[in-house]
Amino acid sequence: MDSKQPYDVIIVGGGIMGSTTAFYLTLKDPGLRVAVIERDLAYTRASTTLSMVNARIQFSLKQNVRISQYAFDVLERFEDDMAVAGNRPSIAYHREGNLFLHDPAAVDDAKAQMAMQQGLGCQVEWWTPDQIKARYPLYAPEGFAGGTFGGQDGHFDAYAVLMAYKANARAQGAVYIEDEVVELMVDNRQLTGVRTLSGEVYTSSAVVNCAGAWCTELARTAGVALPVDPVKRQCFCVDTAVKPEGPLPLTILPSGFYFRTETGGMVLIGKSLDADPVGFDFTWDQNRFMDELWLELAEFVPAFERLKLVRGWAGLYAVNRLDDNAILGEWPELKGFYLANGFSGHGLQQGPAVGRYMSELILGETPELDLSIFHPRRILEGKPIGEVGIV
Missing domain, CATH: 3.30.9.10 (D-Amino Acid Oxidase, subunit A, domain 2)
Incomplete structure (x- = not known):
């Protein structure tokens, strides 16, 4: 696809969040033009592949528990459901507690x-x-x-899960581009596309920030301040x-x-x-x-x-300094700029539910799991989610 041709959705970051979002978008709408721009398709420094890997149910916020329950369901069926052209992933899913x-x-x-x-x-x-x-x-x-x-x-093979989501997203029409997004382009409070390190310009009215530990740097190019640090x-x-x-x-x-x-x-x-x-x-x-x-x-x-x-x-953990919880949804002050950031070490296990949720928001569907508590408006208002104990 020519870079000058507009995409329906551009996803910045091809780790677990970017790839699950691309997977669900193309699953729900096979005709959707989706581009995933990832700086390193070998994933040598991606938090997804450098994680110790864990999927747990023990959170003190109900919505986080629900997210994990969905991940458990997905992982249990993953090897059967995510085969591509006869290639069945092996994710070594061990539920040891x-x-x-x-x-x-x-x-x-x-x-x-x-x-x-x-x-x-x-x-x-x-x-x-x-x-x-x-x-x-x-x-x-x-x-x-x-x-x-x-x-x-339990735990599982993070790289195998990521590669399966990527393979399925590509089989469903998503395009993966190895490049680094250095600028979000904005016109009258509407996101219009991205500019990359190589000088390419890709246009879209919907851009999803799935840049993990680099999310704050990316958002800053559009004048958006996120309380997320790479730790x-x-x-x-x-x-x-x-x-x-x-x-x-x-x-x-x-x-x-x-x-x-x-x-x-x-x-x-x-x-x-x-x-x-x-x-x-x-x-x-x-x-x-x-x-x-x-x-x-x-x-x-x-x-x-x-x-x-x-x-x-x-x-690296992408630590949300406001409340250690995810930031999910469209930035209130910039139309078309969607965030899936700040997971503070929980992102790998939250990928399936978040990818589905982001696709639902972008496509205007009613979410199967209400995650509106994580909306980014709380960042602007300085109102953390009230959660104590395990985070």
Whole structure:
């Protein structure tokens, strides 16, 4: 398709958000002219492919729970539903659970959230320290009041899921272009297209910002200020001398420390800190594991004190500083500018529901799942979504 020919929708960013949006748009309207412009189609620095990967039901906001429920349904059927020309994706979907540990002061909030989740049909249970120890003998949970366990939570192959969405979107007519959008073009408060680093101009009256950690930079070219920062998160892979008898769930401590087992008996570890650097920094620092994480892991799992650090990597969270929740919908002050931003580490699992929702908004359909609570008008009004506890 010639670059001078207008597109119906231009999506900036071809990661999980961009590709699910392209998939649903072309599924709903096969005649729609959709272009996805992605700066790196190898996805070497995409948050989608650098994620530790998790799909969980344990959120304290009802809409986030509903988003995860849809993702669970999609992932369960994914390999059958997303085959293209006989090529069936293999996404290694493992539902090994998520276990959140809670301090005594957090018990009331945790149980209230659990009751809400159960009321929505979620399989979440309260476990005492003794129950945790019985299920996972290597753990030392005695210092905690207990934990909430989501048995349907799990992880999957993020790259395989992304490639399947991309392959289906392309088979349905979406065009993927490798280039970097450097300017959103505006005329009288109406978005008219984009200009790329290579000098190409692509025109459309609907542009979707799916640029992930780069979303704020992109929006700024149209005079839109987003409260989203690119924050570095590091993951570490270790080989422990003592192996658990079976897979361990993603286990999250109140400090923000988390870990789970990986294929081959390895353990993946990470921790989110307020002091994590802001910027586009992908350097990996093994000293962080030795200085900050090793002791915490050994305290909760004493058998893991002896281990070998095998590898690590760094990726970016697109952190919404207003309330850590997604920003979804058309920017009130700029017609045709749609946002799917600020997922703060939840984006991969929220991709299916968000892609469907964005397609519904763009096509003027009534959404199957009402996500209007995430509308960007709250950014202009400075009104965060009221959510406490797990985010």
